[in-house]
Amino acid sequence: MARLEGRMREIVERDEPISREVWDRLDAIDFFQSIGERYKAEIVRDLPKGETITIYKQGAFVDLCLGPHLPSTGKLGKAFKLLKIAGAYWRGDHRNEMLQRVYGTCWANEQQLKDYLHRLEEAERRDHRKLGREMGLFHLQEEAAGSVFWHPKGWVLWRAVETYMRARLDEGGYVEVKTPQLVDRALWEASGHWEKFRQNMFTTEAEGDKVLALKPMNCPCHVQIFRQGIRSYRDLPLRMAEFGSCHRNEPSGALHGIMRVRAFTQDDAHIFCTEDQIEGETRRFCDLLSSIYAAFGFKDFAIKFADRPPVRAGSDETWDKAEAALRRAIEAAGRAYVMNPGEGAFYGPKLEFVLRDAIGRDWQCGTLQVDFVLPERLGANYVGEDGQKHRPVMLHRAIIGSFERFIGILIENYAGAMPSWLAPVQVVVATITNDSDSYAREVLAALGEAGLRAEIDLGADKIGYKVREHSLAKVPAILAVGKKEVEARSVALRRFGSNGQEVLALDEAVRMLKAEGAPPKH
RNA sequence: GCCGCAGUAGCUCAGCUGGUAGAGCAACGCAUUCGUAAUGCGUGGGUCGGGGGUUCGAGUCCCUCCUGCGGCACCA
Numbered sequence: 001m002a003r004l005e006g007r008m009r010e011i012v013e014r015d016e017p018i019s020r021e022v023w024d025r026l027d028a029i030d031f032f033q034s035i036g037e038r039y040k041a042e043i044v045r046d047l048p049k050g051e052t053i054t055i056y057k058q059g060a061f062v063d064l065c066l067g068p069h070l071p072s073t074g075k076l077g078k079a080f081k082l083l084k085i086a087g088a089y090w091r092g093d094h095r096n097e098m099l100q101r102v103y104g105t106c107w108a109n110e111q112q113l114k115d116y117l118h119r120l121e122e123a124e125r126r127d128h129r130k131l132g133r134e135m136g137l138f139h140l141q142e143e144a145a146g147s148v149f150w151h152p153k154g155w156v157l158w159r160a161v162e163t164y165m166r167a168r169l170d171e172g173g174y175v176e177v178k179t180p181q182l183v184d185r186a187l188w189e190a191s192g193h194w195e196k197f198r199q200n201m202f203t204t205e206a207e208g209d210k211v212l213a214l215k216p217m218n219c220p221c222h223v224q225i226f227r228q229g230i231r232s233y234r235d236l237p238l239r240m241a242e243f244g245s246c247h248r249n250e251p252s253g254a255l256h257g258i259m260r261v262r263a264f265t266q267d268d269a270h271i272f273c274t275e276d277q278i279e280g281e282t283r284r285f286c287d288l289l290s291s292i293y294a295a296f297g298f299k300d301f302a303i304k305f306a307d308r309p310p311v312r313a314g315s316d317e318t319w320d321k322a323e324a325a326l327r328r329a330i331e332a333a334g335r336a337y338v339m340n341p342g343e344g345a346f347y348g349p350k351l352e353f354v355l356r357d358a359i360g361r362d363w364q365c366g367t368l369q370v371d372f373v374l375p376e377r378l379g380a381n382y383v384g385e386d387g388q389k390h391r392p393v394m395l396h397r398a399i400i401g402s403f404e405r406f407i408g409i410l411i412e413n414y415a416g417a418m419p420s421w422l423a424p425v426q427v428v429v430a431t432i433t434n435d436s437d438s439y440a441r442e443v444l445a446a447l448g449e450a451g452l453r454a455e456i457d458l459g460a461d462k463i464g465y466k467v468r469e470h471s472l473a474k475v476p477a478i479l480a481v482g483k484k485e486v487e488a489r490s491v492a493l494r495r496f497g498s499n500g501q502e503v504l505a506l507d508e509a510v511r512m513l514k515a516e517g518a519p520p521k522h
Numbered sequence: 523g524c525c526g527c528a529g530u531a532g533c534u535c536a537g538c539u540g541g542u543a544g545a546g547c548a549a550c551g552c553a554u555u556c557g558u559a560a561u562g563c564g565u566g567g568g569u570c571g572g573g574g575g576u577u578c579g580a581g582u583c584c585c586u587c588c589u590g591c592g593g594c595a596c597c598a
Binding site: 083084085086087088089092093094095098099100101103133134140141142145191192193196197200216217219246248250251252253254255256260345346347364369396430431432433434435460461462463464465466467468469470471472478480482483484492494499500501 | 523524525526527532533553554555556557558559560561571588589590591592593594595596597598
């Protein structure tokens, strides 16, 4: 890359003029073929008839390009840098050959380039893989590639997220269930997942010729619960939630820290409802989702509307109906969205709710999918007002998506400095000398009684050392106690990110920290 | 899975053309009782990712597998 960059600088230096020409299609094909540029020739060949074919020349270099280009190479300036080199499939199709792609960045001036590179470095500091290790939240190791070992502190964070989500679902009119991990392939064949995703499913054998699959998702299981007994239209909408542990054998190259793993837990739910209820349920879901995102500190998120994929289940009429229903619903919910053509699930169109990580990569977290197909395939029905059997519609939906991914994004969003309600340790009591130990224990007990996750540091180190240690651990609050505090029954509170401290009466500090450590109200 | 790069102590990294593995931080021990981001001294710690090969001798060279990283493809 250094050599490439050197050549680029020479070309910029030469300030070669760049000219645009329009060529005849056949001439262009012949020309590119003759110089061995068979990919360019292929592009020209595939361009629709009547398309203008533009050629840019720069010295002896002749290339096909839609343009526009700079008038001359010198106009590029010197504020550029090559960043990475990687393979990319020709025309984005993995069945094609792989070409080498060189990534670079270019800015109007050196300062902007420097700022950009600095931002990249800053982002690396937030990387959840680095912070997860440093903060002792979790680890990954090759004997369980793609599965997370959650450490005590990381699991506290997980539980805080789970407890909050459970409370919101309870309030939101959901019922919670738990379904099996190992399920006979017959069910996956019936749902259509076996045909489409068999190679990504972990399987095992039992009782001779039985093949069981570790569930890659929860929906078929939820339908089994729905099918127990006789459902009435009065039961709808039935919102069935599960913190469902799923396994998917993701391609090795897709794994990424805890964001893309092979074993994960979804905040999954399926809303069984009538067609008429789709709109109301979608609106209700969007409201719940945005309220929960806001509670976790995400004000901005994108919504994408993914419509029918090339390979799919269900008739075109069913898809027309499902897409129209979802479009009406999202529009009625008054949410802006962009299209994501052809990216729907195989059984229905979906809304994708997308959050962004520290280095600007987008991650789908929430989703809402309209499904007319699975209830049919798996034989779900209910008795309507008319006394006849009807098919329910299923809305597949998740808010945080997977706990693993969402926690990864949370860590990056806060750069590890979690708000108190999510922090593994909310407050540390640190003594200045051992004379204060017994009072410090009283302080710890008071914090514990208030339900705070508190730790105590009675070590023989200097207070400066303790402050540094717990600041690096990103603990939201440090309560220092020394002679003065013992006498006044007070504490010296230092908050994460602040250089000063305030001295407060013990009960006042406990009251304040308790309030700050509670999950957000909504 | 594909292309490229990488894997040395818990972490960050050094180790020249092959000659018995090193630093800082962390950990542990002892001393220090100190008022808001590092007290001092000492000690232990490695199948150099796994396997195979070349060589008198491999962390270093070759083959192969695994894992990770960056993209691509995939993502129910």
